[in-house]
Amino acid sequence: MLETPSQSLTSFGGEFRAPEREAAFQAERLPETLRHLRLLLLLSAILNTLFFISDWRFYGTPHFYIAIAARMIVVLIALLCLWTISRATGFCQAQKSMVTWEWINGAAVALLVSSHSDLALFIVLLLPSIYYLAVPTEFRWSMISGAACSVMMLAGYMYPEILGSTTIGLVLAVVTLNFALLLVVARSNRLQRTEWASTQAERRAKEELVESRAMFETMFKTVPIPLVVVRMDGAIVDTNDAATRYFGASWETLGIQSINEIYVTPTDREAFLAALRKDGHADDFETIVRLADGSVRTVLLAGTTLEIGGIPHIMSAVVDITERKAAEERSWRAASHDTLTDLPNRALFQSRLEQALVQAERNGTSISLILIDLDNFKSVNDTLGHDAGDALLRKAAERLRAIVRDCDTVARLGGDEFVLIVGEPLLLDDAEALAERILASLKQPISYKDDILSAQASIGIASYPDHDSRPAELMKDADLALYAAKAQGRNRAVVYSPDMRLHIEHKASVARSINEALRRGQIVPFYQPKIDLATERVIGFEALARWHHPEQGLLTPAAFASAFEDPELSIAIGGSMIRQVAADVRSWLDQGIDCGRIAVNLSTAQFNWIGLAKRFLDVLHAAGVPNERLEVEITETVFLGRSASHVAAALKQFHDSGIRIALDDFGTGYASLIHLKQFPVDDIKIDRSFVKDLETDPDNAAIVLAVIELGMSLGMDVIAEGVETAEQVRFLRAKGCNQVQGNFYAIPMAACDVPQFLSQKTA
Structure with missing residues (x-):
């Protein structure tokens, strides 16, 4: 200060x-x-x-x-x-x-x-x-x-x-x-x-102002970039030496009264002024100007508004890009079309989309973007070979080219993806109708040697100004609509709606918040006790993730479920939970508290974590926690997908180290009895959806009874989740269920509440 x-x-x-x-x-x-x-x-x-x-x-x-x-x-x-x-x-x-x-x-x-x-x-x-x-x-x-x-x-x-x-x-x-x-x-x-x-201050200010003006005037006159100062009406006020050299003569010599006279396209001046009025400055405004010798040059204008004597003026810098544009044009034309289909490629498409949007914004018209993905292209490549796939792509390109007008653009983005840019008089409703025509055209059989090819497609549609104004965002809208078309069963066209983006943005927002929560230590374990039905004793706890949200309070995983879809976040949450659970168990043991076994949930993504079991065991050893104090819970989805090959080795290492393995949410996924035979599973957990209403729903009761009998036959402990009523407890005890957990006994509690809970249970 x-x-x-x-x-x-x-x-x-x-x-x-x-x-x-x-x-x-x-x-x-x-x-x-x-x-x-x-x-x-x-x-x-x-x-x-x-x-x-x-x-x-x-x-x-x-x-x-x-x-x-x-x-x-x-x-x-x-x-x-x-x-x-x-x-x-x-x-x-x-x-x-x-x-x-x-x-x-x-x-x-x-x-x-x-x-x-x-x-x-x-x-x-x-x-x-x-x-x-x-x-x-x-x-x-x-x-x-x-x-x-x-x-x-x-x-x-x-x-x-x-x-x-x-x-x-x-x-x-x-x-x-x-x-x-x-x-x-x-x-x-x-x-x-x-x-x-x-x-003194006033004197310094005046001196600085004088120095600043002198420096500005010197810079203005000597800077090598042509600079022009004009009034808003176009009257030329001043130019620097570089501008005089560039245009070939001074304005007085040329007899030019207004800057409008140098524009080849007079409307460009109005567009330049519109950009200035909108943002207060304009950058990289491309136009064509006329020089003293009559030649025309392509230039970029960068302008800003300023006041001189209380009157608004514009100072513009002129950068000649004629040679650069010519070189770019030659290079661009050599690489602007797809060699297979002779359609514009991604680079040309991007350029045309930008131009179309600029033109649409300038004229107040609309643009529709139609993104096309061939549904069965991979199967054609896999079954008939790449030559057949190439033939299918060429035929699809030919049919698309035949459907669109000369003023529209159809391009191949790569692989089996095509895109169309259509403008007025075709509006969004017309684009939907055009998409249906495309689907019908692509469905027509294609002869290839002795085979008949078919090119069904999924289509996503987005429009300017209905959906977005920036090329990248409009493309993202169309991509989201295409994703929705595939999710709805393919071979259809879907128009973008804002809720598609909201879903993606919500996932990104949750991911950012969870990263920050992990950094601040707001993701913590809460513990729900497991009860032995025979003795009514607490034999352990399940560690459940909770988020101490600074504004919304304590949140369950349902509030941030999308975070577990991100492999990196899922691994980070799992790693944090393991470290905190180990620290809590060590603390309880140091207090002489027998907490039994603590179950920790492992996500599918964590099995992609190189050396999962070793990392897990290293955390326990670092905290001084015996292996037999921990249990891991996995869902049936770990047996599927890319991580399945890592599951067997990790589970065997856990089992050999004395850590029990429980199969969580049994019956709700895709596991079969072969998985119970192949993997060292010690416990089966009956999903809460089957325990709910088992006393009134005979189907639920039958499923629960079948799982209990299966566990008993395989020598496994059976644990029922979500126990809420005394009737459920009596049913499960009568049918031979070993253990239960649920709000009937206790809701999940913070680590600091576990000692008091255990003391009350043993009192």
Whole structure:
């Protein structure tokens, strides 16, 4: 924070706190100070010479000789100090002379006032005032010299003996005068320095402004890029040397009155102004201009608005890109079409989409984007070979080209993806109808050698301005619609709707929030007890992830389920849970608390984590937790997909290390009895969806009974989840279920609540 002038001054004396700043103040005022001192000393010498003549009236009295001697001292010291002041080169030298004058002059005048003349009392009060107000010394010397002068005046005036009843009043008057004068000096100092500081700041600002203007004018004239300053109506105000060289002559020579005259396309000027009005500046505005020799050049304009004399102007920079555009055109044409289908490729499509959107925005029209993906292309490649696939792509391209108008664009993005750009008069509804025609056309059989090929497709449609205005976002909209078409069963066209993007953005938002929650330690384990039905004892807990959301409170995994679809996030959450559970178990064991086995859920993504079992065991060993204190729970989905090959090795390593393995949500997925035989599963957990209403739903009861009997036959413990009622407990106990967990016994609890819960259960 910048310090104001008043904050930089001493609180009482009113001088600058910084010595160097005070010295600068005194140095700048030195000529004025010296003139003031010379005048003061000269007046002192003249006045006291006149008083010297007046003092002859005391001739013949004892005081005559004292007055004459004192007056001579006053005159001589004034002349001496006047001589030294005239040779002073700095404030300190001048101040030494003045302090010397003040003290010697004060002592001499003290002798003079001992005469008790009519003027004596006036001088007693006047001289200290002169010292305070008329002598420009530092505040401390003003205070010291003024106080010393007052003391000397009082001593001289009261000599040879203290006067009567007026003495106390005189002393009080002198003291009051000194304090008042100190306040006056302090205020004067503050005002002088505040004014000086403000003047200095204003001077610096003016100097900087002058320097800035000079630098700007120099830069404007010498910068190698052509610069043109015009009024909003197009009248040319100024140009730099580079602009004169570029256009071939000055505007006066060419006789050009308005910048509009150099545009090959006059409407470009209005488009440029529209861009300026919208954003206050315009960058990379491409247009074609005419030079003095009649040639035309492609340029990029970068413009910004500014005020000159209160009138809005535009300053534009001109960059010639004619040669660059020509080279780009040659290179672009060589690589702008797909070699297989002779359709525009992705690069040309992007360019045309951008151009179409610019044109649509300029004209207030619409653009529809139709994204096409062949449904069965991979099977054609796999079964009939790539030659058949190429033939299918060429035929599809031919049919698409035949459907669209000459003003539209059909391009191949790569693989089996095609895209169409269609503009008005085809609107969004017409684009849907066109998509249906495309589906019908692609369905027509294609002869290839002795085979018949078919090219069914899924189509996603997005539109400007209905959905988005930026090319990348519009493409993303069409891609989301295509994804929805595939999800709905393929061979159909779907129009983009905002809820598709909201779903994706919600997933991204949850992912960002979970990353931050992990960093802040907000993802924590809550523990739900497992109860042995035979003994009603707590034999362990299941660790369940909870999110301490700073605004929404405690959230269950249902609130951030999408995070588990992200492999990296799923692994990060699992790793954090394992470390926290190990720390909690170690803490309970250190307190002598038997917490039984703690079950930790492992996601499918975690089985892609290289060395999962070893990492898990390393965490336990680092925390000093015995392996038999932990149990892992897996769902049936781990047996499927790409991670299936890693599952067997990881589960075997867990089993060999003494860690039990439970199959969670049994019966809801895709596991079969062969998986129970192939993998070392110790426990089966009945999903809560079957336990719910088992006392009233015979189908649920039959499924639960079948799972219990299966577990008993395989020698596995069976655990029922989601137990909510006493009737469910009685049913499960009667049917031979080993263990249960659910809100009937306890809701999931924080680690700090586990010891108290266990103590209540064992009491």
